[in-house]
Amino acid sequence: MGNVAPLTRQEAEDFLYEEARLLDERFFEAWLHLFTAEGLYWIPIVEDADPTMQTSILYDDSALLQMRVHHLLHERNFAQSPPSRTLHQISNVQVWRGEHEDEALVRCNVVVHEIRVGDHLQLGLGQQRALAGKCEYRLRYQDGWRIACKKVVLINRHMPIVNLSFLI
């Protein structure tokens, strides 16, 4: 590797804002490219549990992430018909160096506002909600910073969540 400049908070914020933009503007395939080839995306129920031993709300490896995005864009994905509109708000960004100089640890808070409109008087539609959580990113420098692991710890992770078929 060699000679990777440490990630600054400014750069981390730029990275997170860009990710949020890609998600909110539904550029999901571009969002996928933010991940490394072995990238993981994890939404645990028990924050520090082993995801191979305990239930997670979501635990995607690279193969499943690609499937998820393909499915999200499928015209007969009825859970997303009409689709979710989302707005990601990022704050409380902190940055640490990783174990190696090509790694960085970034933490932030996220609030995702979501609504599906359509015929808004129907049950399940027209209801704006907010999901809040903290995010932990392990970034790796591979021709630019990439996500090796994104972990989202929702504050309502032990609660029923209806139609979580969009991306946080």
Place this chain on the structure above:
Amino acid sequence: MLTALQVAERSSADLVQEEATDFRVHAGVYTGPLLYEQEMRQIFEKSWIYIGHESEIAHPGDYRTGRIGTQPIIIARSQDGGINVLLNVCRHRANAICREERGNSLNFRCPYHAWVYTNTGELIGVADRPRYPQGFTTEGLNLLQAPCVGVYRGLIFASLSVEVPSLEEHLSPIKHLIDLWADRSLEGEHKVLLPHKYGYQGNWKFQAENGVDGYHAGFVHESAFATFARFGISRYTQRPPIKRDGLTRGFPGGHSTLEGGYEDGRGNARSLPQLYEEYMAQLTQRHGTERARDIVSNHHLFIFPNVYLFDDLIRVIQPIAVEETEIYSHPFRLSGVPDEFNARRLYEVTRQLSTTGLVNPADLEMFTANQTGLHARQMEWLVLSRGMDQETVLPSGERIGRHADEVPQRAFYRHWIRAMAQNGEGA
């Protein structure tokens, strides 16, 4: 269209119309708030209800809170290993005594005035007791309990009414199917994990109908199946919208199955061929070739009125209100298999059927759209006649149809009528 009151006043038998080849359910079954109250009293408080799995309260002192219908309970493992199903209410002034979902405690102390109960329900402490009048007795002030509790293959059932058949009798038509499900573990019983929790704005019976509905899958899940096929998950590559193999069963007692056959079997890490072969070898050694194959075949078993045993999970239906339902879908680990095997099973069930699964949220969307549709009050009768003239009826009353027939739903409503009309003391 009937008003809610008219629906409630109607005999529940009049809300289900069965003729030789025509089966209809009245819309009021899903929309009437008074009828929903009747369901809670007549069905949920006078039947065996699945409340949890033994592995969730494995050790003395372990407890988990829950519901029977809408009544709050605590399922507690006592020192001697027994299971107590306590109503979560202090006998003093009716405060809920336990506010956590899970934990370990030998006693429960009411947070309001500090009355203390053992986890077997005995009242052992009244704060500042001398101030109660002379002659005051705590006799009769132990925690209320479900009078009937039974366990079969790790599954805990309870009834708030004593006037139920034995659990053995209740489960007898499907005991062999529960055994098939439980025999997936090589040693002992499954270990149940935390549930995926989700919900929908719709009546609880939509989920009771849908987990054994083979008709919808190719349509509702077209996008998921197409995605799986595109990414090379083999059992989806040749799947027609309506499966021609597989079958449905309906049983007296309202239980039912949807059986997709060997190819559709999930929860067995078939995508890791070497581990799967080793697993099959062990299953075959224990059960023989035919039964081993049956064990790993696809079964969705519905146990009336509130639980499904799937190949890869236990799904519990929790009614909240007439138009609101929660679902707790517990993945489980098999005992006696390598961690890698269970990890793969967990990965796959999370991919398909979790809160964020590629399959599951579309079903919930259907239930909500179903409830919306019923706001059209001129829509009176829903049609559940599919395959009715071609089903096989066995002497036991079990009926068998094709995979996409509405055999399970008819079995549900035939028993629903009986359950709604049952007498006896409710809770």
